[in-house]
Amino acid sequence: MEFQEILKFIKEEDVRMREHFYPHFDQEKVILARAVKLSEEVGELSDEILRSLNVQRKEKMDGHSHETLAKEVADVFMVTLLLAQSLDVDVQTIVKKKIQEIENRYNK
Numbered sequence: 037m038e039f040q041e042i043l044k045f046i047k048e049e050d051v052r053m054r055e056h057f058y059p060h061f062d063q064e065k066v067i068l069a070r071a072v073k074l075s076e077e078v079g080e081l082s083d084e085i086l087r088s089l090n091v092q093r094k095e096k097m098d099g100h101s102h103e104t105l106a107k108e109v110a111d112v113f114m115v116t117l118l119l120a121q122s123l124d125v126d127v128q129t130i131v132k133k134k135i136q137e138i139e140n141r142y143n144k
Protein backbone atom coordinates (compact mmCIF):
# COMPACT_ATOMS: atom_id res chain seq x y z
CA MET A 37 0.00 0.00 0.00
CA GLU A 38 1.38 3.41 -0.96
CA PHE A 39 1.53 6.20 1.59
CA GLN A 40 -0.82 8.27 -0.61
CA GLU A 41 -3.46 5.54 -0.29
CA ILE A 42 -3.10 5.60 3.49
CA LEU A 43 -3.53 9.38 3.54
CA LYS A 44 -6.60 9.09 1.28
CA PHE A 45 -8.09 6.57 3.73
CA ILE A 46 -7.33 8.90 6.66
CA LYS A 47 -9.19 11.77 4.96
CA GLU A 48 -12.19 9.51 4.35
CA GLU A 49 -12.05 8.13 7.90
CA ASP A 50 -11.85 11.67 9.29
CA VAL A 51 -15.16 12.53 7.57
CA ARG A 52 -16.82 9.26 8.68
CA MET A 53 -15.69 9.66 12.29
CA ARG A 54 -16.90 13.27 12.47
CA GLU A 55 -20.33 12.17 11.17
CA HIS A 56 -20.59 9.00 13.22
CA PHE A 57 -18.87 9.64 16.57
CA TYR A 58 -18.89 13.38 17.16
CA PRO A 59 -21.24 15.26 14.82
CA HIS A 60 -21.66 18.12 17.32
CA PHE A 61 -17.99 18.60 18.22
CA ASP A 62 -16.22 21.77 17.15
CA GLN A 63 -12.68 21.50 15.78
CA GLU A 64 -11.02 22.09 19.15
CA LYS A 65 -12.99 19.25 20.71
CA VAL A 66 -12.10 16.91 17.81
CA ILE A 67 -8.40 17.72 18.35
CA LEU A 68 -8.71 17.15 22.08
CA ALA A 69 -10.60 13.86 21.60
CA ARG A 70 -7.95 12.59 19.18
CA ALA A 71 -5.06 13.66 21.41
CA VAL A 72 -6.64 11.73 24.30
CA LYS A 73 -7.33 8.77 21.99
CA LEU A 74 -3.65 8.75 20.98
CA SER A 75 -2.69 8.54 24.67
CA GLU A 76 -5.09 5.61 25.06
CA GLU A 77 -3.55 3.80 22.08
CA VAL A 78 0.01 4.44 23.30
CA GLY A 79 -1.08 2.88 26.60
CA GLU A 80 -2.44 -0.18 24.79
CA LEU A 81 0.80 -0.50 22.80
CA SER A 82 2.78 -0.18 26.04
CA ASP A 83 0.73 -3.00 27.53
CA GLU A 84 1.42 -5.20 24.48
CA ILE A 85 5.15 -4.46 24.74
CA LEU A 86 5.13 -5.45 28.42
CA ARG A 87 3.25 -8.63 27.49
CA SER A 88 5.74 -9.39 24.68
CA LEU A 89 8.60 -9.05 27.17
CA ASN A 90 6.73 -11.28 29.62
CA VAL A 91 6.96 -8.67 32.38
CA GLN A 92 3.22 -8.06 32.70
CA ARG A 93 1.22 -9.64 35.52
CA LYS A 94 0.13 -13.23 34.77
CA GLU A 95 -3.59 -12.34 34.62
CA LYS A 96 -2.83 -9.72 31.95
CA MET A 97 -0.95 -12.14 29.68
CA ASP A 98 -3.98 -13.86 28.08
CA GLY A 99 -4.49 -13.28 24.38
CA HIS A 100 -1.13 -11.72 23.62
CA SER A 101 0.53 -12.45 20.28
CA HIS A 102 2.78 -10.67 17.82
CA GLU A 103 -0.43 -9.88 15.90
CA THR A 104 -2.04 -8.10 18.89
CA LEU A 105 1.16 -6.08 19.37
CA ALA A 106 1.32 -5.22 15.65
CA LYS A 107 -2.32 -4.08 15.71
CA GLU A 108 -1.54 -1.63 18.51
CA VAL A 109 1.36 -0.24 16.45
CA ALA A 110 -1.18 0.29 13.64
CA ASP A 111 -3.63 1.98 16.05
CA VAL A 112 -0.97 4.46 17.20
CA PHE A 113 0.01 5.13 13.57
CA MET A 114 -3.59 5.66 12.42
CA VAL A 115 -4.64 7.89 15.33
CA THR A 116 -1.45 9.94 14.85
CA LEU A 117 -2.42 10.50 11.21
CA LEU A 118 -6.00 11.40 12.19
CA LEU A 119 -4.69 13.88 14.76
CA ALA A 120 -2.36 15.38 12.14
CA GLN A 121 -5.36 15.70 9.80
CA SER A 122 -7.27 17.57 12.52
CA LEU A 123 -4.27 19.85 13.11
CA ASP A 124 -3.97 20.56 9.36
CA VAL A 125 -0.47 19.10 9.30
CA ASP A 126 0.75 17.97 5.87
CA VAL A 127 2.30 14.71 7.05
CA GLN A 128 3.99 13.84 3.77
CA THR A 129 5.78 17.20 3.56
CA ILE A 130 6.80 17.35 7.21
CA VAL A 131 8.00 13.72 7.30
CA LYS A 132 10.16 14.35 4.20
CA LYS A 133 11.61 17.43 5.94
CA LYS A 134 12.20 15.46 9.14
CA ILE A 135 13.92 12.63 7.26
CA GLN A 136 16.21 15.19 5.62
CA GLU A 137 17.04 16.68 9.05
CA ILE A 138 17.87 13.22 10.39
CA GLU A 139 19.98 12.39 7.30
CA ASN A 140 21.86 15.67 7.76
CA ARG A 141 22.86 14.67 11.31
CA TYR A 142 24.85 11.78 9.86
CA ASN A 143 26.32 13.69 6.93
CA LYS A 144 28.10 16.46 8.84
Ligand SMILES: [Mg+2]
Pocket residue numbers: 077080107108111
Ligand atom coordinates in the same frame (compact mmCIF):
# COMPACT_ATOMS: atom_id res chain seq x y z
MG1 LIG B 1 -5.79 -0.18 20.31
